[in-house]
Amino acid sequence: MLQVQYIKDHREEVINLLAIKNFKASDLIQQVIDLDIKRRNSQKKLDDLLAESNRSAKEIGMLYKTGKVEEANKLKEVTIEYKHEAKVLSDRLGEVSDQLNALLLEIPNVPHPSVPGGNTEQDNVLVFEEGSFPELDEKALPHWDLIKRYDIINFELGNKVTGAGFPFYKGKGARLQRGLINFFLDRALEAGYIEYQTPLLVNRDSGYGTGQLPDKDGQMYKINEEDYYLIPTAEVPITNIYRNSILKAADFPIKNVAYSNCFRREAGSWGKDVRGLNRLHQFDKVEIVQIQHPEKSYETLEEMKDHVASLLRELKLPFRIMRLCGGDLSFTSALTYDFEVFSGAQKKWLEVSSVSNFESFQANRLKFRFKDTDGKTKLTHTLNGSALALPRIVAALLENNQTEEGIRMPEVLIPYTGFEVIS
RNA sequence: GGAGAAAUGGCAGAGUGGUCGAAUGCGGCGGUCUUGAAAACCGUUGAUCGUUUACGCGGUCCGGGGGUUCGAAUCCCUCUUUCUCCGCCA
Structure with missing residues (x-):
């Protein structure tokens, strides 16, 4: 499996070398790059949300410790919402990652430049x-x-x-x-x-x-x-x-x-x-x-x-x-x-x-x-x-x-x- | 196949709901000391994803997967593996 970063950095080279293997890669590679952007966006959103949720959880702990039960309960409701959102984002991220991975599995290894062209x-x-x-x-x-x-x-x-x-x-x-x-x-x-x-x-x-x-x-x-x-x-x-x-x-x-x-x-x-x-x-x-x-x-x-x-x-x-x-x-x-x-x-x-x-x-x-x-x-x-x-x-x-x-x-x-x- | 116990960082081994990515020891790396080495002392020491010119910041990971909870290494379910005892067996 090729690394996404490598594909992004050597796009034309990868396409040209894969042509030696008679593999038409340009469409697949475009999809990979698009999906990778999608994946990173989803990841960022999810991470930010989880960070917020983690902060709340810690705060609730502090509030309980200092006896502010009512405030804690209020904050809990907000945090439960985070959790639902996180579930949705995490599922989406999983889907995108699976798609990306499936595409990457379809791309063969890039041949060494010394590999001669030919079919049989x-x-x-x-x-x-x-x-x-x-x-x-x-x-x-x-x-x-x-x-x-x-x-x-x-x-x-x-x-x-x-x-x-x-x-x-x-x-x-x-x-x-x-x-x-x-x-x-x-x-x-x-x-x-x-x-x-x-x-x-x-x-x-x-x-x-x-x-x-x-x-x-x-x-x-x-x-x-x-x-x-x-x-x-x-x-x-x-x-x-x-x-x-x-x-x-x-x-x-x-x-x-x-x-x-x-x-x-x-x-x-x-x-x-x-x-x-x-x-x-x-x-x-x-x-x-x-x-x-x-x-x-x-x-x-x-x-x-x-x-x-x-x-x-x-x-x-x-x-x-x-x-x-x-x-x-x-x-x-x-x-x-x-x-x-x-x-x-x-x-x-x-x-x-x-x-x-x-x-x-x-x-x-x-x-x-x-x-x-x-x-x-x-x-x-x-x-x-x-x-x-x-x-x-x-x-x-x-x-x-x-x-x-x-x-x-x-x-x-x-x-x-x-x-x-x-x- | 049956009964019980366990799985934590390179290794050993704490930790049974709230700054725990995780004490401590060993090992590793850097340094002080030394002619050199050892010892001693000081410091440092995981992976991965995202973000950032960078310093950094954030997410995830305590056998695998799922669940409970505002919050899980810690509770529950399940799978796998290891150990002890019994059975079977080349």
């Missing part, structure tokens, strides 16, 4: 590419065939026990999952992150805090009995740790990492590009989150980008980094790098990580502030990234490393998997 992923800009495509022969199999051949991931069982998109991992498939999770966590710890295990269910306030609600309501699984949501990413619980809190400038940077299951309904996107591990309803992910001083958040974004790149390099997967264009950028993000690995048999780039700077957009919703060295309380900047999401990494590892003798694990994973070949 076709318009994303390649910023880095590394590694060579695997040399596979004609008979190379896509991962959905490989997993059957070696009996390591079973979709049919998942269909039977739960439904589509909830596979079982079995034998070396399960051990590969466990190995990757530990590998990613260890690398994050070496980079100075603190490990967390989080709840997999969060409440409504947390959903609003990180921006999944209200706009992505239908994408999360919901527990109706408790009004809880299954997390789509560990970003939600990890970032909501800091909801309604105030840090010191010396606390930066905060670096957290969490492995979690992630649950996504993927409503609307089922049907294409979803074969095998390409898109699941439940998957595993190691997520890194950083909390940073506003002046340093873009340095931090680069650091996180480098961390993710180093993981892919170690796994010897060919990858590229894309700067998302305005149309592909999420509601909450100011700048996002997507990481894609090349999956040799599908001959496709698969998105395996998304590293974003949300600037103060989440922090404003979260009421997550810090006391700066100048003594002022300001909003923090929040960033996060996948490091990494497992299923597509597994898909690429299986496809790119297949040989006549089986699937060879990359050197770096062998201590983690405990085996060299899936055969």
Whole structure:
């Protein structure tokens, strides 16, 4: 959520930058500014009335003390009137505030000036590419065939026990999952992150805090009995740790990492590009989150980008980094790098990580502030990234490393998997 | 699940209807003293909204929400959480 003051001070800039996201903001922003004036007027009226009412109440106390009961009773009648008026004003203020808030929730984050224009992923800009495509022969199999051949991931069982998109991992498939999770966590710890295990269910306030609600309501699984949501990413619980809190400038940077299951309904996107591990309803992910001083958040974004790149390099997967264009950028993000690995048999780039700077957009919703060295309380900047999401990494590892003798694990994973070949 | 107790500022802990945004202690910050540090002493120390060029002034906040009252940290209702005892349980 953007701050009203910021919108007022940077009106034209906000409108122009939001246009990069293909968001027409001028009408909304006019409404926000009008409502803000209305809100402040209502607030002033109410405050003045309450001040008067408070003065009367004190005076009545004094009158009682000095035995002037009649005068006190007279004053009471006046004060009761104040109370009725205050109720009306307070209701009006509440309405105006709610309206204003609802409008603010509709305005997406302002993109960083370096975000390219464009509508779809076709318009994303390649910023880095590394590694060579695997040399596979004609008979190379896509991962959905490989997993059957070696009996390591079973979709049919998942269909039977739960439904589509909830596979079982079995034998070396399960051990590969466990190995990757530990590998990613260890690398994050070496980079100075603190490990967390989080709840997999969060409440409504947390959903609003990180921006999944209200706009992505239908994408999360919901527990109706408790009004809880299954997390789509560990970003939600990890970032909501800091909801309604105030840090010191010396606390930066905060670096957290969490492995979690992630649950996504993927409503609307089922049907294409979803074969095998390409898109699941439940998957595993190691997520890194950083909390940073506003002046340093873009340095931090680069650091996180480098961390993710180093993981892919170690796994010897060919990858590229894309700067998302305005149309592909999420509601909450100011700048996002997507990481894609090349999956040799599908001959496709698969998105395996998304590293974003949300600037103060989440922090404003979260009421997550810090006391700066100048003594002022300001909003923090929040960033996060996948490091990494497992299923597509597994898909690429299986496809790119297949040989006549089986699937060879990359050197770096062998201590983690405990085996060299899936055969 | 049942019975009881509790929730106050960064922490501990007073406060049961009228200058209480809240005593006191610890911690934090500034200063005096000291070669330096500690101790001691003095001062200061919450968030948020509105208003003001500014000094300041005003509103709101004592777990969340609602109510009683001219006036609520204090009384009532409700929800949540924590603790103790019992039950159940990986």
